[in-house]
Amino acid sequence: MSQNELNAKEKVLFGKSTNPSNIEPLKLTMDSQLKFRCHPEVSCFTACCGNIKIVLTPYDILMLTRRLQIPPHEFLHTYTTPTYLEKTDMPGVAIKLREEDNKCPFVTPEGCTVYTDRPTACRYYPVGMADFREGGSKDADGNEVTPDEEKFFFLVKEDHCKGHEEDKLWTVGEWRADQGVDVRDDMNKKWLRLIMRRKSFGHQANLSEQAKRMFFMASTDLNHFRRFIFESSFLDTYVLDEKLIEKIKDDDVELMLFSFDYLAHSLFGAHVPGMNIKEEKIQEKVAQIKQRQDDAVVSAVQDYEDLKKQRDK
Numbered sequence: 001m002s003q004n005e006l007n008a009k010e011k012v013l014f015g016k017s018t019n020p021s022n023i024e025p026l027k028l029t030m031d032s033q034l035k036f037r038c039h040p041e042v043s044c045f046t047a048c049c050g051n052i053k054i055v056l057t058p059y060d061i062l063m064l065t066r067r068l069q070i071p072p073h074e075f076l077h078t079y080t081t082p083t084y085l086e087k088t089d090m091p092g093v094a095i096k097l098r099e100e101d102n103k104c105p106f107v108t109p110e111g112c113t114v115y116t117d118r119p120t121a122c123r124y125y126p127v128g129m130a131d132f133r134e135g136g137s138k139d140a141d142g143n144e145v146t147p148d149e150e151k152f153f154f155l156v157k158e159d160h161c162k163g164h165e166e167d168k169l170w171t172v173g174e175w176r177a178d179q180g181v182d183v184r185d186d187m188n189k190k191w192l193r194l195i196m197r198r199k200s201f202g203h204q205a206n207l208s209e210q211a212k213r214m215f216f217m218a219s220t221d222l223n224h225f226r227r228f229i230f231e232s233s234f235l236d237t238y239v240l241d242e243k244l245i246e247k248i249k250d251d252d253v254e255l256m257l258f259s260f261d262y263l264a265h266s267l268f269g270a271h272v273p274g275m276n277i278k279e280e281k282i283q284e285k286v287a288q289i290k291q292r293q294d295d296a297v298v299s300a301v302q303d304y305e306d307l308k309k310q311r312d313k
């Protein structure tokens, strides 16, 4: 990663900005009003598409690969750079800025070439959302949830952004609907919850390298994840509903949503309705653990006897 990229500002994705001085110190609700308009005639047009860090969600990657009609691995190699997500050790990707001008590879003087499929972070700007409270209340399945009334919004105001000087008035709700943020929030929420879970567990809770690799694979490359489901021993290990199996065979969005459930279950032990390990696999595992324990006892007894013999000599 270049120094410029390291210095890049992080667009608001998780409801936080890396530069708090740009955040208006005011909690907004869905009904709060803001004056803002971004269009090709503003003097700063596309200024916000450079010197930034845009973290991609799995849904962003899915939409962009469809748009560009390339497979995920090609997209990852061409357009992204590795990053850690929201100050955790969870691996993810951000858009790789162009070497020559440190701008997003999708920007041209005429604007964003992938506008209708632009990432979540680009849609939020300039309205951030504070959500996914760490240690929040739990739903019936033990998942952390943030009731609507506990969400709030805030405005990011940067000097270079002239959109705030325009006359168009919106409520936060209208702005979000116009930017297609609600759909993205729906698609991203279980994935964001995984990262928040990791954050609230802290680094002292061990997450193996294998688990992190699985998280990365499922979050960035659905082709690989599908192969993992259908070409490994996965279906010998888990009992899954036949209809679900049929759905995730061909439907990428369903597969992505399933991957979030699988990660919650396998990485954090979350209870996910309909996802159960086959009884015989549990028994096999128990037998393996018991065998290891028996071996350890035999070995400890042997050590004890050896030491005793040495002492008695």
Ligand code: SF4
Binding pocket: 048, 049, 050, 054, 104, 105, 106, 107, 108, 111, 112, 113, 114, 115, 118, 119, 122
């Ligand atoms: S994806 Fe589009 S809107 Fe987002 S930074 Fe790139 S050019 Fe700008």
Ligand code: SF4
Binding pocket: 037, 038, 039, 042, 044, 045, 046, 047, 048, 049, 125, 160, 161, 162, 163, 164
């Ligand atoms: S008005 Fe703001 S959001 Fe629009 S191009 Fe300018 S800097 Fe970017």
